[in-house]
Every structure is written in structure tokens, then in C-alpha cells.
Amino acid sequence: GDSVTQMEGPVTLSEEAFLTINCTYTATGYPSLFWYVQYPGEGLQLLLKATKADDKGSNKGFEATYRKETTSFHLEKGSVQVSDSAVYFCALGDDYKLSFGAGTTVTVRA
Amino acid sequence: DAGVIQSPRHEVTEMGQEVTLRCKPISGHNSLFWYRQTMMRGLELLIYFNNNVPIDDSGMPEDRFSAKMPNASFSTLKIQPSEPRDSAVYFCASSFIAGSTDTQYFGPGTRLTVL
Numbered sequence: 001g002d003s004v005t006q007m008e009g010p011v012t013l014s015e016e017a018f019l020t021i022n023c024t025y026t027a028t029g030y031p032s033l034f035w036y037v038q039y040p041g042e043g044l045q046l047l048l049k050a051t052k053a054d055d056k057g058s059n060k061g062f063e064a065t066y067r068k069e070t071t072s073f074h075l076e077k078g079s080v081q082v083s084d085s086a087v088y089f090c091a092l093g094d095d096y097k098l099s100f101g102a103g104t105t106v107t108v109r110a
Numbered sequence: 111d112a113g114v115i116q117s118p119r120h121e122v123t124e125m126g127q128e129v130t131l132r133c134k135p136i137s138g139h140n141s142l143f144w145y146r147q148t149m150m151r152g153l154e155l156l157i158y159f160n161n162n163v164p165i166d167d168s169g170m171p172e173d174r175f176s177a178k179m180p181n182a183s184f185s186t187l188k189i190q191p192s193e194p195r196d197s198a199v200y201f202c203a204s205s206f207i208a209g210s211t212d213t214q215y216f217g218p219g220t221r222l223t224v225l
Binding site for chain 1: 211
């Protein structure tokens, strides 16, 4: 079945550092790929998405490119802020189902 | 827009008691999802409704769990009787339509603790 594997955390960075969170997927069809973010005490919210191969999703300085050849959707940000501290989930969408990765906790220190 | 609304935000109950979680989806959204989040199992889809009809309840753990959607603006998830292993954060999410490209909008969750 469809599944997502993302890099384990926790990840701790200093402000203005470069962030990358690896995500790879297994799917039989042509899924959409998502990154959701969960701030402390809140629900998940969409950060960005890509619906087909080679699409790049971007939002709030974060980017991820849908790479079919490597079955990957790695999340990157060039300069993180303290406010980026959160749990990040990679997800695969197939029809109505979202399959989530385990989540990566990111802490950014001032 | 108010977003997806869930109540209560926190619930503490004793084993054997009935628990009812409530959700109001975003107006105009036709699809509603209930998820459970635990440290051990991550995020799991419990049930999916489309136009108020349950389409996929294969994620509902057992008969103690039931969900209803009597109208387009309200859904409940009930656990009867509750057990300590049901302790988790329960999220409701809605989307305009339920396709692979559609964004699901999550509520703030209900943190359930069963003693």
C-alpha cells in the first residue's frame, strides 16, 4: 500500500540556519504530495503541496519538489526563524486518503 | 471563515464512561474526516464521510467507536465504553471535495485522557 517515510527527529537548529527534512514515498498510482505543519497545541495546517511530478510547492520560504525518479518530496528552507519551530508531516494523497509520515520535530533556537 | 471547530478541546474521563467528541466542518465542505493521533501510531484515519454519508470506516478500531454526521454542519465521534488505550488527540478535518489534490483543513483537536 501507499506509505511515507520521513527523516526522524528531533532536529535542532540555530536561527538563520538551512533546514532540510527528507521524505520518500511508496505509491502504486500518481499521488499528490503534501507538507503539513503542526504548531504546539494546534491542528495540522497545510504548508505546501505538489500534485504531479516535477511540480514545486512553496510557501512562507519553504519549498519542496515532487521527484518521481527518486520518489521524494524533501522540504527545504534557506533561513529558519524561531517561529518555524513545529512538527512537520509529509503526506501522500491518493483519492480521499492522506497517508502521513511519522512527523519531524524541529526546534529553532535564537 | 472560522475554520473547523471541535469541542471539547480537552476531555478527561474514567474508564467505562461514554465520550462524545463534536465537530463542525467548514461551511460548504462536502467531505469530513476523523483522525486519531498517538505517539505510537502517528496519525490514523478513522472514518471518512462524503455528503454526510460514511464512505470508509475501515479505520474505526472496534465496535466501541461510532461516528455520525446527521447534517452537513455537524459530526460526532462516540466511544462507549472508553478505555485507557483510547487516550489520544482526535482531529476532525474537512475538505471541499475529497480528491487526491484537495487540501484537508484540520480542527484544533480534542485531547482525550481516559483514566
